[in-house]
Amino acid sequence: MKTFKFTESVKMSLRSIASNKIRSFLTALGVMIGVAAVIALVALGNGSQKSVEASLQSLGYNLLIVYSGQPKGPSLVRKNTTNIAPSLTDEDLNFLSNLPKNMVLHAAPESSVSAQIKFGNTNTGGTVVGTNLEYPSIRNFHPVYGAFFTEEELNSRKPVAVIGAQVYKDLFNEGFDPVGQKIRINGIAFTVKGIMEEKGSSMTDAQIFIPITTFQKYISGSDKYALINIQAANMDTMRDLQKFIEGELLHLHRLPGMDSADFYIANQLDLLNTMEGVTSTFTLLLASIAAISLLVGGIGIMNIMLVAVTERTREIGIRMALGAKSKDILSQFLTEAIILSVGGGLIGIIIGVLTSYGASRFGGMASVISVQSVFVAFGFAVVTGLFFGGYPAYQASKLDPIEALRYE
Amino acid sequence: MIKIENLSRYYKMGPTTVKAIDGINLSIEGGEFVSIIGPSGSGKSTLMNIVGCLDSPTTGTYSLAGEQTAALNKDQLAEIRNRHIGFVFQSFNLLPRESAVENVELPLIYAGVPPKDRRQRALEILKRVDLEGREYHLPNELSGGQRQRVAIARALAVRPKILLADEPTGALDTKTGAQIMELFRELQAEGVTLIMVTHDRDVAAQGKRIVEIRDGQILVDVPVQEWKR
Numbered sequence: 001m002k003t004f005k006f007t008e009s010v011k012m013s014l015r016s017i018a019s020n021k022i023r024s025f026l027t028a029l030g031v032m033i034g035v036a037a038v039i040a041l042v043a044l045g046n047g048s049q050k051s052v053e054a055s056l057q058s059l060g061y062n063l064l065i066v067y068s069g070q071p072k073g074p075s076l077v078r079k080n081t082t083n084i085a086p087s088l089t090d091e092d093l094n095f096l097s098n099l100p101k102n103m104v105l106h107a108a109p110e111s112s113v114s115a116q117i118k119f120g121n122t123n124t125g126g127t128v129v130g131t132n133l134e135y136p137s138i139r140n141f142h143p144v145y146g147a148f149f150t151e152e153e154l155n156s157r158k159p160v161a162v163i164g165a166q167v168y169k170d171l172f173n174e175g176f177d178p179v180g181q182k183i184r185i186n187g188i189a190f191t192v193k194g195i196m197e198e199k200g201s202s203m204t205d206a207q208i209f210i211p212i213t214t215f216q217k218y219i220s221g222s223d224k225y226a227l228i229n230i231q232a233a234n235m236d237t238m239r240d241l242q243k244f245i246e247g248e249l250l251h252l253h254r255l256p257g258m259d260s261a262d263f264y265i266a267n268q269l270d271l272l273n274t275m276e277g278v279t280s281t282f283t284l285l286l287a288s289i290a291a292i293s294l295l296v297g298g299i300g301i302m303n304i305m306l307v308a309v310t311e312r313t314r315e316i317g318i319r320m321a322l323g324a325k326s327k328d329i330l331s332q333f334l335t336e337a338i339i340l341s342v343g344g345g346l347i348g349i350i351i352g353v354l355t356s357y358g359a360s361r362f363g364g365m366a367s368v369i370s371v372q373s374v375f376v377a378f379g380f381a382v383v384t385g386l387f388f389g390g391y392p393a394y395q396a397s398k399l400d401p402i403e404a405l406r407y408e
Numbered sequence: 409m410i411k412i413e414n415l416s417r418y419y420k421m422g423p424t425t426v427k428a429i430d431g432i433n434l435s436i437e438g439g440e441f442v443s444i445i446g447p448s449g450s451g452k453s454t455l456m457n458i459v460g461c462l463d464s465p466t467t468g469t470y471s472l473a474g475e476q477t478a479a480l481n482k483d484q485l486a487e488i489r490n491r492h493i494g495f496v497f498q499s500f501n502l503l504p505r506e507s508a509v510e511n512v513e514l515p516l517i518y519a520g521v522p523p524k525d526r527r528q529r530a531l532e533i534l535k536r537v538d539l540e541g542r543e544y545h546l547p548n549e550l551s552g553g554q555r556q557r558v559a560i561a562r563a564l565a566v567r568p569k570i571l572l573a574d575e576p577t578g579a580l581d582t583k584t585g586a587q588i589m590e591l592f593r594e595l596q597a598e599g600v601t602l603i604m605v606t607h608d609r610d611v612a613a614q615g616k617r618i619v620e621i622r623d624g625q626i627l628v629d630v631p632v633q634e635w636k637r
């Protein structure tokens with residue numbers, strides 16, 4: 001006794017899919033969108049997590065930042081400090097720099113402004129950052145080529161600059177040695193001293209570092225600092241140190257309390273915790289949206305397959321009358337559902353990958369496709385087909401031939 | 409071959425019960441050619457469905473080739489329908505989206521005949537019912553008589569021992585009807601058992617034995633020679 005072969009089910013299913021193209025497409029569409037959504041959204045979630053991680057790491061270690069302005073609570077990597085009047089003084093910096101080494105390792109002032117940078121006829125935009133020699137150690141951010149500016153250059157307000165990797169790429173041909181070249185920042189000539197390492201964050205790599213004294217002389221015209229970076233000696237006591245510094249600075253600024261303070265301190269630990277919480281919630285949220293759309297896709301399959309079974313009751317009756325067994329009908333409808341969901345899943349993978357690629361390429365969003373999400377989404381699509389196609393297929397296989405034949 | 413004893417088939421329609429078949433006894437030997445005749449609603453199709461293993465009796469027994477059909481499960485019945493019985497439905501029951509040859513191939517698919525043999529056999533049978541040149545037409549591109557012949561070809565595809573035909577000449581003109589009857593006589597000569605339902609007394613007279621049904625009961629059961637029209 002020969003049995004009904006799998007290839008026969010596949011052939012039959014393909015024929016029935018082809019004979020109702022629009023319905024087949026709509027059935028597969030749900031799965032397509034679901035799979036594409038899972039891949040693209042997880043990629044975006046991953047991407048934002050990676051970029052936040054990268055920028056947090058690029059901050060350095062055990063970092064406290066004293067900002068000018070009203071206290072606001074922990075904020076993202078860098079505030080837009082250009083709009084806020086700098087309120088931190090030399091006195092503040094001296095106090096912080098002279099704290100014992102078992103409390104504070106380094107302190108670096110920082111003031112910045114967006115500027116137009118020119119080399120010959122080539123133009124680019126960037127953030128000019130004035131700081132001191134401690135900065136590279138605090139931010140764990142060093143020159144890869146040439147050198148940072150020196151103590152002597154800082155003291156004598158020299159117009160020298162260390163340029164970010166992106167600035168180098170924008171202004172010079174690859175391989176060109178920029179050290180000693182003159183660039184113009186807002187029209188003022190600066191001598192290039194070196195190139196900073198690439199951090200991969202567009203914000204970080206588009207900076208130009210100059211001595212803070214030079215910044216005050218040529219650019220801001222003020223002797224105040226927008227912020228002061230502090231590297232704590234010990235991570236475990238960072239919060240105590242923060243409290244201590246708050247108290248001392250309030251005293252120096254002759255202010256009664258943090259309510260009326262003209263500065264506030266952000267703590268890297270708080271930033272880290274907040275950001276990690278936010279990004280993992282974000283990824284989870286995206287993943288659940290995607291999972292829901294996959295579920296909806298599955299229900300779509302079931303809905304359309306159920307309609308198909310009803311619509312094709314007579315066909316099922318005819319097949320049964322001619323000798324189709326329950327399992328033949330079951331396998332025909334199940335195969336159809338699986339072909340549609342697998343096909344939809346494959347197209348969904350392509351759409352999802354292209355979407356995540358496009359989002360990072362043209363939309364400026366960070367996206368990291370996770371191979372895992374591709375497999376999970378595809379597996380889900382197949383299971384969806386089996387599960388949501390299974391019920392209608394079972395219904396079809398249980399029909400009574402004579403009843404099915406009578407169906408109008 | 410076919411042994412029906414005290415068989416009834418009732419349909420419950422709300423409070424009333426329709427006795428479509430009401431206590432029938434009927435034996436048919438292999439190779440017979442039986443015409444079943446009777447007015448509309450007398451239970452002819454119901455009887456054919458039971459003989460064709462599509463439906464089962466309410467009471468009574470039906471044994472086919474010595475086997476009680478009540479003892480067989482759904483899959484075994486499907487196999488009997490597939491291998492041993494060719495059924496020509498009153499309403500053809502062709503798949504509308506499949507061509508004539510594909511419709512004829514259907515029972516062969518479930519019989520596990522490989523695709524190449526299947527196609528060849530289907531084409532041969534279509535030729536035999538005079539449908540050469542119409543093999544790849546869809547049912548709605550064929551006339552009533554042509555569809556009837558596709559249905560007959562499909563019933564013959566597995567070379568069944570029993571051919572059941574419910575009003576096979578109903579949709580045909582006299583000439584094509586005569587051709588079909590000629591085909592049936594050939595099949596009988598080949599040893600196929602034929603049971604044909606008709607309400608046309610001339611067509612019925614082509615059979616060798618006449619069974620007349622009224623209100624679900626057998627009124628007359630005689631050889632055609634003794635049948636008074």
Ligand SMILES: Nc1ncnc2c1ncn2[C@@H]1O[C@H](COP(=O)(O)OP(=O)(O)O)[C@@H](O)[C@H]1O
Pocket residue numbers: 406419421426427428446447448449450451452453454455
């Ligand atoms: N599925 C059904 N449900 C209820 N009554 C039915 C059903 N099938 C047939 N009948 C009834 O059974 C009787 C016999 O029907 P049928 O066998 O189709 O008659 P025939 O084929 O001789 O015209 C009729 O009265 C018909 O109404």
Ligand SMILES: [Mg+2]
Pocket residue numbers: 452453454498574
């Ligand atoms: Mg009838």
